[in-house]
Amino acid sequence: MRFAITMLSIVAIASIIGTVIKQSEPYNNYLIQFGQFWFPVFEQFDLYNIYQAFWFLIILLFLVVSTTLCVSRNTPKILKDIKKFQSSLTPSSMKKFRNYYEFKTYKNLEEISKIFKRQGFQIKKSNNPSLVIAKKGTLQKLGYIFTHLAIIVISVGGILDGNLLFKIQQTLGIKEVETRNLKFSEVPFKSQLNENNFSYRATLMLNEQEKNDRALIRAKDGYLVQHLPFEIKLDKFYIEHYSTGQPKSFLSDIRIQHNGQEFLKTISVNKPVSIDGVTIYQSDFQDGGSRLSLTLLSLFDEFKPTGLSSEVYKQNEFNTDNENYVFEFDDFREFNIFQVKTNNALATKNIGPSVVYKFRNSSGQALEYQTYQNPIPENDKFYFMSGMREDLQSEFRFLRIPADNNLEISSYQMFVKNLKSDVLIKKNINQLINKSSFLVDEAAKKTFQQNTYDIFQTFLQSGYSGIASVIEKSIPLENQETVAESYIKIIYFLAETINQDLIKNQLIDVSFIQDALNAYSDSFFYGPSPFVILNEYEKIYASGLQLTKDPGKIWVYIGALFLVIGIFCMIYVQEVRVWIIEKTKNNYAIAFASNREHIDFDRFCENIVKKINIKDKT
């Protein structure tokens, strides 16, 4: 018993460890998390797959065996107990009971026995004519058998569905986990499990219109290939939405070929389908290689917008004069649900598609980008948003390009083009000088012209941060703030006058200018990727199916039923034993005993005694 409790405690502690260390992650994650020293130590104890660890299974097995022994040893005794009546007691030993009553009644023993019978007691007369023995609730003892049996049955069911069989095969060297990244057809026989495999939980990711008769089982740092008794083809995957845009259901139309028959089924979350003992679940989805038609836009107007057609998971080369880059498209999301602020109220909204890609240079370094197709509303204005991050751990930093009054990006393109036009810059600086009354002599005009031109060029070449470093270098500290303010004013003023035509044609509002200047300045932190505009797309999904074969399930459920019955018997059936003795004519003593005495039991005894007496009076 003591040993069993120790083992049970180990199981409990191991289970807790398993909840703290995220299970069945790629081994690289653990290496990063725990470091070179602890990673192999933890691996030794199988802490990354603790619930499948050999030692864990052995302890469970031991618990099952010891419970079985316990039940088989105690059951005959208990069954005997249930049938047996307790032995008689002497009047003096009866007095020791907590619920002991003496009273006088004109009823005889026969009548008193009847009252007990009506309360559900079994009565036994002893050899002594003045003693009656009664008992009730012996089923409580069955509770023991049921609960312990339940634990055995549940565990056996669980073991049937566990991977113990594979573990043994693996130990014997018959099977092994594959860790290389291979196609299903290239996986060696040793890592394949045939369709007669007793139980499994496998996953299968299918693109739309793709089919397969094999699935994948994750095991430790690798996988196994499970042959299925049928072939599945994914016709279509689709998402239904609530009016707010949040997903309502994920569904897959699948086509199953089994023994020459074809079944058309639709599965969704909470609505799996079973065929030949294998249950197919909707468990995941991802992009299945959506086709994208894009336009690449230079943020500094260095080249003309160029078209690019690609697919998710495809790579496209992109060469500039001094570097060769590669676009790696990783994901395309048709729906992006966000809390959007409109009219000062937060609302959940779908803001439309986005594309995720990496932009890799020839030395292998990559930046990750996420770009949204549609302009996103923010405080009654709209912005084209694209996020960039250096590594997967950081948050995206967003470049926000203002949309024009037609909700298009073209005015921003025009804006940048105008900013970069030397002719326009010089023309507008001259206008500024002509308007400025404080510039009297030619020399001052000349200096002003040159300074203004330099400031603007600094901005064009390195944004606000360039201006800031110029000021830091050349202006005394106490004047920096005022100078910065005037520089910013000059830049703004020039940008506005340079783009007068856009405003006149009502393509943009005045407020556009500041947003556009900010976007231009932020572009220096955006990295080398051109801005990607998504024109058209064809969404193709991949649906993640789970395939479960669990013949032990029914046993687990039967065990669970036993468990409930058992606990109910143990807690709510009360075992009561009663001795009634007629000491002298019409003078009785009653002793009640129960293995569980508490307040309700006291009341119960009192009630019965009252019943014997009350009937007496009438």
Next chain:
Amino acid sequence: MTLSILYIASILIAAGYSLINFTEFMDQYEIGILILSIPSFIWLGFFWPSFKKLFLTVLILLLSAIYLFQGDLVNQQSNFLLKYFLSSQSLIMWMTFFFPLSLLTYIYHSIKDSMFFGKLGTNFSWIAITAGFSGLMVRWYESYLINLDVGHIPISNLYEVFVLFCLITGSMYLYYEHKSETKKLGSFVLIIINAAVAFILWYTFAKSADAIQPLVPALQSYWMKIHVPSNFIGYGAFSISAMIALAYLLRNSFGLKKILPSSYVMEDLMYKSIAVGFIFFTIATILGAIWAAEAWGGYWSWDPKETWALIVWLNYAAWLHLRLVKGLRGDILAWWSLIGLLITTFAFIGVNLFLSGLHSYGEL
């Protein structure tokens, strides 16, 4: 007698009306659950007579709210009664008002031994759970007003289940109070309820978590209607036993004999609530496993929530084993049940806060 007739009649009418008019919103299992709930409620009304009044009051408040809404959520802004009393938000706020009030009066009752304040404490608790249950019922209705496909039983996120926790714990306490004929444990049990109330208030005002959200696909199942409530009967019962254990320990070590019931009564209540909690927790875990088999493709995935449920289960199995088989009584069991609350709390919210897994609906 009239009350019983009224009670049964309203259950039958309400269930019948739903079965005639709303079957298109239910699958066959949900219809089954509705039909089975008819005898269950009738039984509950006779097992605990006060429940009848609770049921009827909640029904009246719900019907009034439905009448005032007139099928449009906008009315909760304009209609005075809805805005301040009968919308789910205000009803739940009234609950969060009366539970603390009840705690204060219970404490006063314990210290001054004032019968009047004891009764007041009980009544405040009754008002709180009446408001709370009505709040959840109205919220259920409101979810359908948002959109027919959004409508669902309000036990689907952390905010809603915290309300449920307060209500179930409160109801169970009131039942035991009635049975054990002492109001002196109120000042203890109401502490844990008010801790939950504090969380609800913080969650509402700091995180605006009170908005009704549509169900994610994984939760769209009839299993939710039985899995979640039975789990919370378990949590509630374990919490009550822990608070009684606290009272028990204080009584024996700090000489609070005067203001607390006898050890015998408290031990008995501790046992009873753990027993009932254990049965419901077992059933809830089993139902959860069956649901998981249907939704996630495996009845047991060693998901953190599942694993912690197992640990909670083992903990109270051991408690009951010690008491029933080994015949243990006294301080050890009280300490055990108090520590059990820590484990239960971790399984309830700690897992959502600190661990990731499949049960990620209630993230903060």
